[in-house]
Amino acid sequence: MKNRNAKRILAAGAAAVLAVGLTACGGKENKADDKTITVAASPTPHAEILEAAKDLLKEKGYTLEIKEFDDYPQQNVVVDEGEFDANYFQHQPYLDNFNEEKGSDLVSAAKIHYEPLGIYPGASKDLENIKDGAKIAVPNDATNEARALLLLEENGIITLKEDAGLNATKKDVEENPHNIEIVELDAAQIARVVEELDFVVLNGNYALDAGFNVQTDAIAKEEADSEAAQTYANIIAVKKENKDSEKIKALVEVLQSEEIGKFITDTYEGAVVPMK
Known part of the structure; x- marks a missing residue:
């Protein structure tokens, strides 16, 4: 009987030691130091670019795991909650807006590429002779709507209030000579x-998904050397405390490398532009 009890005590002790060991190996406190990098990303072009980076990261001793999301906000949620190390889908104004709304503290680890926003033809083809009452679709999230409206203003379609800037909504349209309907x-x-509409304003990734190229299909676009290229550069977003971790530094170094820059240039032909 004593031997049985002794064995039970030893077994319990061993289990406890094993549990502590597993906790130490798999606990969140060591996640920033492990060799697996988990990234949430939009399918095109972000996940495609990350796929191209896998072998380069492997050479540095890291395994890159990518999960595709169609939902923008959820990609920030999973990073904020610690389920993923980083995400790759957004620009800084979008992240700032998310942080303000959700009370999160995500930060940019680096700028990777820029996707020019474009105006594409729909039922109508001539932007210069736009018809009265034309319908134009714009993204409804705060930062991209402002960006779309600024592009319409640059092309003489509308005039915005002087101080609207990056916070512009359709309520800030001051002059609308063709009485266009902003959808x-x-x-x-x-x-x-x-x-179904006369024209649409598309984000670069969604244009690519739909088979459009901003260089050849858009009738107006943001220019690569514009202020927008810096303002709306797509970033790697992480929790603030993980920004300087070795794994994030490795991810950024690879995504900003000449090899990935060439992949972006060759693959997307101007629809996606690597940041210099």
């Missing part, structure tokens, strides 16, 4: 209604 839609839905 606010979720960015992911706009490409699906191209034929």
Whole structure:
């Protein structure tokens, strides 16, 4: 009987030691130091660029795991909650808006690429002779709507209030000589209604998903050397305390490398532009 009790005590002790060991190995406190990098990303072009980075990261001793998301906000949620090390889908103004709304403290680890926003033809083709009452779809999230409206203003379609800037909404339209109707839609839905509206303003990734190239299909676009290129550069977003971890430094170094820059340039032909 004593031997049985002794064995039980030893077994319990061993289990406890094993549990402590597993906790130490798998606990969140060591996640920033492990050799697996988990990234949430939009399918195009972000996940594609990350796929191209896998072998380069492997050479540095890291395994890159990518999960694709169609939902913008959820990609920030999973990083904020510690489920993923980073995400790759957004620009800084979008992240700032998310942090303000959700009370989170995500930060940019680096700028990787820029996707020029474009105006694409739908039922109408001539932007210079736009018809009265034309319908134009724009993204309905705060930062991208302002960006779309600024692009419409640059092309003489509307005039915004002087101080609207990056906070512009359609309520800030001061002059609308053609009485156009601005249709606010979720960015992911706009490409699906191209034929139903006169024109649409598309984010670069959704344009690519729909088979459009901003260089050849857009009738107006943001220029690569514009202020927008810096303001709306797509970033790697992380929790603030993980920004300087070795794994994030390795991820950034690879994504900003000449090899990935060449992949972006060759693959997307100007629809996606690597940041210098």
